[in-house]
Amino acid sequence: MLVHQSFLVILGARLVLGGIGGAQVFYSHDAAFIGDQMQMDDDEAASVLFTAGPNDGLIGNPDMKTSRGFPSWSNKAFFIPASMSSSHQVGFKSKTLDSPNPDTDTSGFIFYGATALHLSADGTLHGLWYVLPTQSKKIWSLHWNATTGDKSDGHLSVTLRSVPPTKPF
Ligand SMILES: *[C@@H]1O[C@H](CO)[C@@H](O)[C@H](O)[C@H]1NC(C)=O
DSSP: OOOOGGGGGGTTOOOEEETTTOOBEEEETTEEEEEOGGGSSOTTOEEEEEEEEGGGEEEEEEOGGGOSSOOOOOOEEEEEEOTTOSOOBOEEEESSOOOOOTTEEOOOEEEETTEEEEEOTTSOEEOOEEEEEOSSTTEEEEEESOSOOOGGGOOEEOEEESSOOSSOO
16 A cells, blocks of 8 residues: 555656666565676566555565566565664565564655665664675675675665666666
């Protein structure tokens, strides 16, 4: 159910990445990645179409056109790790399994213009997205709130936006 009508502007939009060529967010094994989902050895991998959910949540569904298989997942709640979590992985969880999980935060996604930010419980806005390289040169995994400024792990701060890429990845 859409309770935040103001978020209708992002209906059908894809969250895209600024900085490394405008790659789209895609889903694989409940984790969020950026880049070319066709390079992922996973028939469930697909670009994510986001719609507005309750409490400024974002609900993801597969963009069937972008998958090499027929993804069976649907209505996944986008999450970032909660501020006290030791994990940095950004991903998706089943919306129906709505048990409270202190390790993930599925609400409070705010768009400032086209830029996706997160509203903390203390009322502050953050855009702490970063990506890490994977074994594939065309795929990065999406993370939140790096503990270190040390770039030796290859991490790169990025901006998530709701506008489509201007050039193909
Ligand atoms: C980022 O992580 C630190 C712990 O490393 C935590 O204290 C802080 O609240 C987190 N910030 C956000 C916005 O989640």
